[in-house]
Amino acid sequence: MHRDYSLPKVEGEQLRVAAGWLTVAVGFLLASGVYPLLLALARTTYDMPWKDSFSFYTMLVLHVDFTVLWWLLAIAGVFWTLSSNGRGLVWSKLAMLLVVLGGVFAGIAPLLADANPLTNNYVPMLENNSYFRNGLLLFGFGILLLTLRGLIAVSFRDVFRPDETGAVQFGVWSAALAGLVAIIVLIWAFLVMPEGLEGRAYYELLFWAGGHILQFTHTALLLVCWLWLASICGAKIPGGPKLVMGLFMIGVLCVLIAPWPFLTLELSDPAFTTWYVWLMRDGNGVAPFFIGLMVFWGLLYAERPTERNHHLYMSLLFSIGLFAVGGVLGLFIGESSTLITAHYHGSIVAVTMAFMAMTYYWLPQFGYASPNLKWAKIQVYTYAIGQFAHIVGLAWGGGHGMKRKVVGTTQDIGDIGFAFITPQNLVGIGGAVAVLSGLLFAIVVLPAIIRGRSDNTSVAGGSEV
Amino acid sequence: MSDSDGKESLNYPLLLATIVIIAIMVGAATMKLLGGDPETKVAKVKITKEQLADFTAHIDEMVAGYTVRVDEKGWPVVHPPAGSDVYILARAYNFGRFTLELEKGKSYQLKLTSNEIRHGIAVRELKLKETINLGEIRSVAFRPEKAGTFDMVCSEFCGYGHESMVGRLIVTE
Numbered sequence: 087m088h089r090d091y092s093l094p095k096v097e098g099e100q101l102r103v104a105a106g107w108l109t110v111a112v113g114f115l116l117a118s119g120v121y122p123l124l125l126a127l128a129r130t131t132y133d134m135p136w137k138d139s140f141s142f143y144t145m146l147v148l149h150v151d152f153t154v155l156w157w158l159l160a161i162a163g164v165f166w167t168l169s170s171n172g173r174g175l176v177w178s179k180l181a182m183l184l185v186v187l188g189g190v191f192a193g194i195a196p197l198l199a200d201a202n203p204l205t206n207n208y209v210p211m212l213e214n215n216s217y218f219r220n221g222l223l224l225f226g227f228g229i230l231l232l233t234l235r236g237l238i239a240v241s242f243r244d245v246f247r248p249d250e251t252g253a254v255q256f257g258v259w260s261a262a263l264a265g266l267v268a269i270i271v272l273i274w275a276f277l278v279m280p281e282g283l284e285g286r287a288y289y290e291l292l293f294w295a296g297g298h299i300l301q302f303t304h305t306a307l308l309l310v311c312w313l314w315l316a317s318i319c320g321a322k323i324p325g326g327p328k329l330v331m332g333l334f335m336i337g338v339l340c341v342l343i344a345p346w347p348f349l350t351l352e353l354s355d356p357a358f359t360t361w362y363v364w365l366m367r368d369g370n371g372v373a374p375f376f377i378g379l380m381v382f383w384g385l386l387y388a389e390r391p392t393e394r395n396h397h398l399y400m401s402l403l404f405s406i407g408l409f410a411v412g413g414v415l416g417l418f419i420g421e422s423s424t425l426i427t428a429h430y431h432g433s434i435v436a437v438t439m440a441f442m443a444m445t446y447y448w449l450p451q452f453g454y455a456s457p458n459l460k461w462a463k464i465q466v467y468t469y470a471i472g473q474f475a476h477i478v479g480l481a482w483g484g485g486h487g488m489k490r491k492v493v494g495t496t497q498d499i500g501d502i503g504f505a506f507i508t509p510q511n512l513v514g515i516g517g518a519v520a521v522l523s524g525l526l527f528a529i530v531v532l533p534a535i536i537r538g539r540s541d542n543t544s545v546a547g548g549s550e551v
Numbered sequence: 552m553s554d555s556d557g558k559e560s561l562n563y564p565l566l567l568a569t570i571v572i573i574a575i576m577v578g579a580a581t582m583k584l585l586g587g588d589p590e591t592k593v594a595k596v597k598i599t600k601e602q603l604a605d606f607t608a609h610i611d612e613m614v615a616g617y618t619v620r621v622d623e624k625g626w627p628v629v630h631p632p633a634g635s636d637v638y639i640l641a642r643a644y645n646f647g648r649f650t651l652e653l654e655k656g657k658s659y660q661l662k663l664t665s666n667e668i669r670h671g672i673a674v675r676e677l678k679l680k681e682t683i684n685l686g687e688i689r690s691v692a693f694r695p696e697k698a699g700t701f702d703m704v705c706s707e708f709c710g711y712g713h714e715s716m717v718g719r720l721i722v723t724e
Binding site for chain 1: 560561562565566569572576580643644667668671673675706707708709710711712715
């Protein structure tokens with residue numbers, strides 16, 4: 087008997103709400119890809135109306151926010167809905183409405199008012215733009231409701247049951263806990279912010295603690311995806327559910343001590359910021375290392391992928407590989423360079439790949455048409471290859487001092503590389519391939535979503551393909 | 552869940568691919584570690600908080616004694632004579648509010664310490680890269696071999712202002 091790491095089956099209204107979150111997630115992933123396209127069109131000879139509203143940095147802010155906040159947390163909404171006991175769904179629907187409204191406000195903010203884009207970490211900002219700020223606030227309230235429901239509307243007997251399903255439910259629950267603590271420390275930072283700070287420094291400090299803790303949410307759900315996808319691929323995962331729960335518990339403990347620096351240090355103290363880096367680096371790396379090894383071991387002895395699960399199998403492998411590369415690169419971070427970008431892309435793209443694979447898996451379960459498997463497979467390979475090339479280019483350039491968050495000649499690092507390829511070439515080509523294959527994901531997934539759901543037979547959960 | 556006939560077989564292509572990828576990563580990391588930092592003569596001395604005040608006084612003396620002009624930011628450009636000690640205090644988030652000017656091919660003794668947590672100093676083009684610890688003065692023999700204007704950046708993550716911790720070093724012919 088294989089160990090089946092998956093959430094229990096749900097149907098009816100609960101499934102409809104989960105499908106709603108999936109649609110919202112795909113919509114915002116698509117939206118995040120629209121901004122680079124607008125930028126490209128604005129550079130043509132045609133006089134595009136948005137030319138003056140969307141600078142490179144404005145695009146970068148919206149692209150990052152829609153990817154790491156809206157897309158990832160809407161997928162978290164799917165998990166928290168599937169894992170819940172079905173009570174209080176109205177709160178999940180209200181949260182969805184707020185998240186969508188917030189996204190619409192934030193997305194069109196540059197068209198409605200001037201914006202000063204700030205490339206601070208975690209939640210890049212459009213400063214002095216009330217539409218963007220209010221959109222972000224609506225989104226924040228939505229996520230607060232979502233995480234509270236994800237924590238409360240569960241059967242605690244199931245969440246702490248020491249079997250495979252219980253381990254997955256515990257992982258999903260721990261992600262909600264991290265999400266709630268991230269919001270709490272964000273509000274705390276706002277309340278104790280030293281006077282006189284403004285611009286980028288203000289927002290760096292405001293989002294620093296919450297942004298770091300939010301990574302525990304992403305990581306817990308990434309590990310749930312790895313376990314679930316491995317079960318779908320028929321892998322027998324060694325170690326057992328109690329070990330998996332213990333590893334998730336490390337994340338829970340880290341999240342629970344997260345408010346500590348607020349009690350002992352000033353917000354502006356350098357030790358305050360380095361404490362969260364330490365917590366994330368040392369606390370958020372243990373569980374992925376061991377669960378990644380366990381899943382990989384299972385895959386080594388699993389049956390070869392079939393036509394039906396090849397895209398899921400490869401997504402899982404690429405996700406583990408990207409996360410490993412991102413983690414190793416993180417060990418070499420020193421001065422500010424694109425090495426940091428490479429590390430972050432490796433880690434966060436691993437999450438995105440796993441979430442994309444779950445989207446492919448969920449579509450037919452949620453009552454949508456199955457995605458085209460051939461194109462899904464092509465999308466998985468091209469996205470992974472593009473991202474690997476992008477990351478290698480960033481790491482290579484970063485090793486030679488290539489600066490972060492700049493474009494054009496400002497990324498000059500002299501004659502580095504070979505006649506046929508340079509770090510900048512790899513970043514550009516890999517990034518372009520990754521963006522195009524991100525759009526391909528939308529092309530594969532959107533027709534199924536647009537055709538709508540068949541509600542009669544749909545049941546989500548388990549690990550059948 | 553897919554059915555299994557119960558017979559387990561190792562996926563050799565997957566294992567081989569993984570070994571190759573790990574070997575490449577380890578190789579790249581080893582090259583980075585071995586070829587990373589240049590060889591420099593370094594001496595370290597422990598200091599107390601009181602001695603840190605003396606260090607700050609040395610900086611003030613250096614700035615007062617060797618300022619040759621003011622740059623476009625309004626900062627003093629400090630040009631210590633060849634062979635002298637150059638005092639740099641790393642703090643959140645600057646290396647001191649002055650621009651340092653040195654001469655190409657001349658030797659200096661950099662005296663480095665930190666005001667709070669661990670910082671670093673790196674001038675990639677001049678092959679300078681040192682960690683700067685709290686409670687320690689690090690003396691580094693330094694001879695710039697290239698003329699130009701360079702950024703001195705912090706090479707150890709030191710907080711939210713780490714990226715903005717950039718000083719300026721001018722090397723004259």
